Every structure is written in structure tokens, then in C-alpha cells.
Amino acid sequence: MEDLVLRFIRYIAIDTQSSEESGTHPSSNSQIEFGNVLVNDLKELGITNIIHDEFGYIYVFIDNNKDKTIGLISHMDTAPDFVGGIKEPKIIENYDGNDILLDDSAKLSIEEFPFMKNLIGDKLIVTDGKHLLGGDDKAGIVIIFEFLKYYLSHKEEFRYNLSICFTVDEEIGEGPLNFDLKKMNADIAFTLDGGTIYEANSECFNAASCTIEIQGVSVHPGDAKDVMVNAALVGTYYANLLPLNETPANTSDYEGFIHLTSFKGDVENAKLTYILRDHDLNLLEEKKKLMLKTKEIALKTFPKAIISINFKDEYRNMISYFIKDPRALQMINNAYLKQKIKLKYTPIRGGTDGATITEMGLPCPNLGVGDFNPHGKFEFVSVTQMEKMVEIIKEIFKGTIL
Numbered sequence: 204m205e206d207l208v209l210r211f212i213r214y215i216a217i218d219t220q221s222s223e224e225s226g227t228h229p230s231s232n233s234q235i236e237f238g239n240v241l242v243n244d245l246k247e248l249g250i251t252n253i254i255h256d257e258f259g260y261i262y263v264f265i266d267n268n269k270d271k272t273i274g275l276i277s278h279m280d281t282a283p284d285f286v287g288g289i290k291e292p293k294i295i296e297n298y299d300g301n302d303i304l305l306d307d308s309a310k311l312s313i314e315e316f317p318f319m320k321n322l323i324g325d326k327l328i329v330t331d332g333k334h335l336l337g338g339d340d341k342a343g344i345v346i347i348f349e350f351l352k353y354y355l356s357h358k359e360e361f362r363y364n365l366s367i368c369f370t371v372d373e374e375i376g377e378g379p380l381n382f383d384l385k386k387m388n389a390d391i392a393f394t395l396d397g398g399t400i401y402e403a404n405s406e407c408f409n410a411a412s413c414t415i416e417i418q419g420v421s422v423h424p425g426d427a428k429d430v431m432v433n434a435a436l437v438g439t440y441y442a443n444l445l446p447l448n449e450t451p452a453n454t455s456d457y458e459g460f461i462h463l464t465s466f467k468g469d470v471e472n473a474k475l476t477y478i479l480r481d482h483d484l485n486l487l488e489e490k491k492k493l494m495l496k497t498k499e500i501a502l503k504t505f506p507k508a509i510i511s512i513n514f515k516d517e518y519r520n521m522i523s524y525f526i527k528d529p530r531a532l533q534m535i536n537n538a539y540l541k542q543k544i545k546l547k548y549t550p551i552r553g554g555t556d557g558a559t560i561t562e563m564g565l566p567c568p569n570l571g572v573g574d575f576n577p578h579g580k581f582e583f584v585s586v587t588q589m590e591k592m593v594e595i596i597k598e599i600f601k602g603t604i605l
């Protein structure tokens with residue numbers, strides 16, 4: 204039977220970039236085509252109970268005559284930032300801790316990525332320097348397949364039914380958009396997405412967006428005295444009133460930020476789009492207040508400008524749900540303990556599909572898959588870590604928490 208590496212290489216050769224522009228669901232046809240490949244592969248394992256729905260999501264339910272079901276979730280798309288569909292990835296059997304040459308112009312250097320020292324001895328798969336690898340999140344999909352193969356032939360070892368969902372459009376923030384809790388039919392789930400397996404994530408940002416629209420007064424500059432209100436100028440003034448030390452470039456760990464993502468303006472109109480992020484919901488509300496207060500200050504200098512501010516809440520920090528129901532985290536902790544692998548929880552400086560799915564009512568922390576430097580040519584996976592994650596998932600399904 205096809206092993207983890209061969210399957211991974213076959214899957215990353217298929218370009219499944221999602222698209223921010225298309226407006227369709229899924230956002231790219233390639234995700235449907237890749238979905239068809241996955242459905243075929245599932246059928247080859249003898250699975251018939253597969254839903255491949257109109258939005259491109261794939262759901263699989265394996266009944267093991269148990270009361271409770273654990274779900275596993277990974278996404279099929281890769282980031283729109285960089286070209287996918289790599290045909291010639293390189294396998295490094297036993298990483299020696301030195302720089303890795305990707306092509307004539309690109310190398311993975313220890314100086315730039317010092318964490319690579321922790322991967323000495325691992326089997327790695329790296330890019331050709333011209334594509335992203337696609338381990339985000341095909342490493343997750345392959346880990347689920349490896350576990351699934353074992354689960355099907357060792358059902359008696361496990362205490363839970365298995366539910367799987369392969370989602371679409373995670374990279375454009377739409378992963379949970381058409382996710383169906385009923386089709387998932389699980390009591391607890393885990394997303395398999397992201398970095399080192401020695402870290403898991405149960406915390407993410409609370410998120411809101413903020414749009415600021417400014418209306419100015421446009422007249423001929425020769426006759427502008429005391430009449431013209433330059434909306435673009437008001438916009439830059441507003442932006443500069445906000446604290447620089449609260450931008451993404453100046454914050455880390457648990458510090459939130461105010462991030463200007465787009466600015467469009469001329470004399471007549473200006474539009475500023477911000478995203479506001481904080482792990483602490485109260486501090487996120489403080490950031491909203493600051494945006495409103497800044498408007499008042501700007502209006503003192505430009506009293507004739509019309510400034511309107513709109514907030515839209517996005518996702519919530521999932522930790523608030525795990526405080527109420529910590530079972531998903533207990534399952535992870537027990538599994539790592541059984542495997543004698545040390546685990547650290549790190550806050551995600553972003554959101555995850557799991558955060559929204561948790562908010563929908565299905566507790567869903569995130570597990571690492573051994574993928575590093577995602578979304579670009581420096582992406583690589585540790586096969587060694589991927590294999591270890593398969594073992595950790597086995598322990599989760601043998602656990603006794605639910």
C-alpha cells in the first residue's frame with residue numbers, strides 16, 4: 204500500500220490554490236478536482252460512506268459501534284500567495300543540520316531559520332525553490348489518511364467512532380463558511396494544520412475589522428483656501444495618530460495589534476481598512492474605543508471632514524470555550540503523555556478554522572503537522588514529525604476522556 208511519503212508527494216503535485224477574487228464556493232475548481240482524487244483514494248480503502256458536497260467539502264464517517272465520535276479536520280487548499288503544484292520536491296533522508304540548497308538562487312539557511320537545528324536527524328521534504336510545498340495543509344490530510352488506514356484494520360483498539368472532514372478555502376478565511384456540523388457528526392474534533400508537533404494551539408486572537416470612510420470637499424486647488432478638505436490627507440493624519448507600537452511589526456506573543464491593511468484615497472474620498480486583533484476580548488474592545496477616539500482628535504484638525512467608522516466582529520478566541528469544557532485539551536495532554544512527547548501550548552497570532560468551529564459548538568483545538576515556513580518557497584515538512592503525529596492521534600482515539 205502507498206506510504207505516507209508517496210501519498211504526500213502525489214498530493215502536493217496537485218495545485219489547489221484558493222482564490223480571493225473568484226467569489227465562488229469553493230474559490231477554485233482545482234479544489235473540486237483534488238477532492239475527486241481524495242474521494243477515489245477513500246474508496247480504494249473500501250470506504251463507501253463519503254459525502255463530497257456542492258461546496259467541495261468531503262465528510263467521512265466510520266462507525267465503530269461507539270457512543271462518541273472524534274473528528275479530524277484538514278484543509279485542501281494552499282495559500283494564494285505563492286504558486287503550488289510542485290512536481291519535484293526533494294527528500295532529505297537524514298538532515299545533518301546544514302544549509303539546504305533549494306535551487307541556484309534559494310537556500311534554507313540555518314542563520315535565517317535557526318529552529319532547523321532542532322530537526323537534525325529528521326527526514327525532510329523541501330521545495331525546488333520555485334513553488335510552495337503545500338504541506339499546509341496536505342501534511343494534515345496525509346496524516347489523517349495514515350491514521351485512517353490503521354483505524355480500519357484495528358478498529359478494536361479504539362474507543363471512538365471516526366469522523367473526517369477535508370475542508371476548502373481555509374487560506375482565504377472561508378474554511379468554516381459552509382462547514383456542516385451535522386455532516387461532521389462529532390463530539391470533539393481536532394484541526395490538523397500548521398507547525399511543529401511539539402506545540403498545539405488552544406488560543407487564538409479575538410478579531411474584528413474596522414472600515415473608516417472619509418468624505419472631503421474637492422475644489423480647484425487655486426480656490427481651495429478655507430474650503431478644501433482633502434480626504435486623503437485626513438486619512439493619513441488619522442493613520443498617523445494611531446500608536447506605532449501596536450502594529451504587527453512591533454508586537455508578539457500575547458500582544459494584540461491594529462493593522463492597516465488597505466488605504467485608498469483622493470481629495471473627495473478616502474477609505475482605510477484595519478484589522479484589530481487581541482487575545483483578550485476586553486483589550487480588543489479598548490482598541491475599538493481608540494479608533495473612535497482617534498476620529499474625534501482628527502476632527503479637531505479637520506472639522507469639516509465627514510468620518511464614519513464601522514466595526515465588524517470576526518472570530519473569537521477559542522480558549523473561552525475550553526475553559527468551560529477542557530476535555531479536548533485533556534485528550535491531547537494524555538496522548539502526548541502516553542507517547543512521552545513534551546507539548547507546549549502556544550497562542551496563535553491569527554485565527555483558525557477550529558476557532559470558528561468551536562464557536563459553532565464543536566470543540567476543536569489545533570494540532571501541529573510538522574510543516575514549517577508555510578506559504579512560500581522555504582516551506583518544508585518533517586516526515587519524522589508527521590509519522591509521530593499519526594501515533595499521537597492513535598493515542599487520542601484510545602483515550603478515556605469522553
Ligand SMILES: [Zn+2]
Nearest residue numbers: 339340396397
Ligand atoms: Zn493551513
